[in-house]
Amino acid sequence: MSPSTWTAQPYCRPLVVQQALELLTCEVREGNALASPDAVRDYLRLLLAGRAHEVFVVVFLDAQNRVIETVELFRGTLTQTSVYPREVVIEALARNAASVILCHNHPSGLAEPSRADEALTHTLKSVLAMVDVRVLDHLIVAGPVALSFAERGLI
Helix, strand or coil: CCHHHCCCCCCCCCHHHHHHHHHHHHHHHCCCCCCCHHHHHHHHHHHHCCCCCCEEEEEEECCCCCEEEEEEEEECCCCCCCCCHHHHHHHHHHCCCCEEEEEEECCCCCCCCCHHHHHHHHHHHHHHHCCCCEEEEEEEEECCEEEEHHHHCCC
């Protein structure tokens, strides 16, 4: 999995961030990079930091919670991204994922979830549960902050 598989459209990252992502990619391939909530948070902050538009990313995991692939599924505007649950289900089934971690960014710098964010999370959790895919968390990345829905009791 190379950094080019993470984003549908290239994003110009500072060299040090790109190098950190490349190192994490190697660790992800070995199955040990996302072993803790802090590792997930750091990985997704690096991946989404500095974006000028909203993106919605899904980390697909196998039955042992090892990363299968991280994919940017949707790209939006400065303030919103349209997310289609059907497409998330199709991608999860195509990868034979047992669980997922959802993530999107807030370019505004405010990590607080909106009502729409909460509604989307509940919809995706319900739809994915119908095909036996668990939603482990949904993170919102805003600058240096990554808010976890699981830690907030929103999942």
